[in-house]
Amino acid sequence: MNYVPGTASLIDDIDKKHLVLLRDGRTLIGYLRSIDQFANLVFHQTVERIHVGKKFGDIPRGIFIVRGENVVLLGEIDVDKPCDTVLQQVSIEEILEEQRLQQQAKQETEKVKMQVLKDRGLSIPKADNLDEY
């Protein structure tokens, strides 16, 4: 039943499996159980999926309540569609390890870059965790 025809509403997405990307970069997959006017989301049987390269790992997280302002995008997952991705699922430990390595590599390149810039007298301020400003 379309509650508000002609508009977009999350009402029709309830109890469906969704994938949500958060502002901090996390990807959560879960059943959307409840919403409110701020698009705060309640996820059930949530799984955090970490992607590193071609591998991914799922960490079961349980019930999530996501504040609406932290959502980047949200999309329904069609469970009936065959999942034919090239991505390879690995265990949690493995993916975490991969992630750690990835972060490490990134940090190192960043460090080198900063050093190089510093040598040249330039400096690019780090955005840190500010993603909107």
Next chain:
Amino acid sequence: MFRFQSLDDDCTLEEEDGGLVAEEDEIDQFNDDTFGAGAIDDDWQEEHKRLAGLDEQPAVGAEGGGGGGMGRESDLGGVENSSSTHLPSSLGHHPLPSSLPSLNFSSSSSGLPPPDVEDRGGEGDLAESLARLILEADPAIAGVGATERPSPSLIATGASLSALHGLDRPRVLQQHSSIPHPHQPPHHHQHQLPPGPSTTGLPPGPPPSSMLSYQQQQHLLRRGPAPLGQMNSHSIWENSMGFGPVSVTPGLVTHMEDSPLMSIIKEVGLPKLPPQGRNDEGRDLSERVPPPRSSSPVIGSPPVRAVPIGTPPKQPMSHSLNHQTHHPAAVHVRAPVQHRYPPPFPERLSPNTLLNIANSPLCRGPFPPGVGPVLSQIQRAQLLNSQVAGFPRGGPLLPGAGGFRPFFGGPPPPHGHRMGPLPPHGPPNHTPPIRHNTTHLHPQHRRMLTQRMQSRGGDRGRTGGDRRSRDPYSNLMTQKEKEWVTKIQMMQLQSTDPYLDDYYYQNYYEKMEKRQERERDSSKKEHTTKLITPQVAKVEHTYRPVQFAGSLGKLTVSSVNNPRKMIDAVVTTRTDDEEKREKQVWNKRRQILYTVEKMYSLLLEVQDFEKRFVQAPEEDREALLEQHKTNTVQLCNSLRDKEWDDRVSDEQCVMIMSVRKGKRLISRLLPILPSPQATAIVMAIARNLPALAKKDKQDQVLCWLVEPLSAVIQSLSSSALTDLLQELQGSEGQLATVLHNKFGVTLLYLILSEGERMQSSDPNCQLMDDNRWTELVFSVTRELLSVPSSSLSPPLFTPANLLSLFSRYVDRQRLELLQNKLQISALSR
């Protein structure tokens, strides 16, 4: 979570259980205290473990679950077989004196070792053991043993009734668990307690069978057979779909007193409630008390049917029913595979509920500890299975969503055990579920139970593999909540001017509509749903203060939206003309004042000249003199209306004199003005005396002018004097006005006295040359005589020579009159 995943085999359960029984007891006890026994109808942990374990079966997921379920069922059956041996041992786990049966029971049930059960497979005394089990499970029946009975028959009756009693209250029992101790009588009285608010209270003691209340019978029937009966007697279970009559619980007979009770039950053959009656009541069972467990007459014998075979059951599980009818391997312990989804326990009693019921008497202790838990874990699993029929046991696991697997196994227990009242508007083709008394629950909790029930009812109506329908967590967000959110969203769309607020959407929508109109034939009547945004009426919100008739003032009732006016200020709007006129008037006045000020300053300078001149040194005196002259000239000029006109302007004088300060100014100015101008001013004054007098009404400062005027008059020539007098008499009635005014009178007297002086002093006075003077005097006298005394204002002073003046012109009579009138005494001569 991980723990479930790692659950390889069920043995872990039993290993854990030994040490944890006590703790779990306490925890469950606390749970029950908090939420009431009805809240947690199951031991979710156990169910979860078990079902997770089902999922983990190495076999194909679906089958594994089914197989697991089947295994459980078989285990359950096995338990019954060996109930006599098994139960006592398991019962021994319980701390019997506890008055919270459900908890203990659940914990105890967890301790049942499934593997043990699997071993047993004898069917021989299955029925018997089953009956025993059920009976033991039935608290009322169990409690029967504890009561005194006058006679076996009565006892049995009483037992059956009290069985009803106790049966009909899984709720009651649960209530008991939740009710604090003071409310709870000793357990052996439990069956004597009044059944509950919704049913009639039975008198304590075994009531006669005839007093079986309608509701109790109902309950009995509704309750249906215990789940245990499922396995061994499908025929029983057909009826037990809810409308079968006496699906007598095989376990109604305790192993101690089976014979009396059984006989009684056979006798009584608990009447069956016609299904129609049930339907008539509607699906709303909110007022109903959960019915007691029904009892079947004989284990294994065909149940009494009021409904002929083949009547489609009201419950949606018709396929299961058919299964049962077509697979009458009823007594087989291992339920056939088709029975993966055995008919749900019609009343949707959770296994734990039953266990609670069952356990209560056990825990109460009247029983020998040999009685074990009625339902083993496997039995409960089977119950669960039954209740979540339709739920794919590990069936369509979400592809690619590995993380969901453990969770997916989880849902059934809570789903299966959530029983709430079916809302009246629920789908009509579903079995109304049992609704335990949920009044002790938190309203939200109750609501959740309701909607879970509803959802389950709704889900059952659906055939096909709609995954969402089998999702036990669906509809966590109630319809109300959805509508609430929608309402908020709609409110945000409110707009008094949609074309202003959302221009593009409006245009787009119109385009769409037009396009649809074009594309759609006129024959098609379908209308796509339109979003109707709430229209906000453009209402004028004027403040109208609340007033009561006849009261003074207004009520001091104000709010943010209804502020009160502090001051009733009325805005008077003037028309342009009025404003202009007013402005002009003000402007003129300002102009006059300005002029007066300026002249004043000049005057002051002129008057100060002397002083300064004296004080100034020689060289400056010239300059001062010059300045003085300039000033004087300027003063004179200022009196003129126009620059080129030498004459003193009447208007200007009058204007200046209209202001108080102006009058003062003139009075000071007159002495220093050159004679012609001074004369002119005096003339102007005389000419305009009425006007001046009128204007002077407020100020009354004309009399300041008397002195300087007199000085001026005395310097006047005779002709000038005559002219002055003439001026004074100027227009018709002017003299009267003059006489009215003190100043006027004074002026007049001044003039006359001057004339007289002139005449008397200077014989060559030209005053008499023309008759004007005489005439004027005559008219004055005439006027003086005619004017009433009251209107004649007394002068400032009366010149002495007036009498002589008058004596010249008037006869003696008139002179006397004048004398009297004017109070001119002869002495003043």
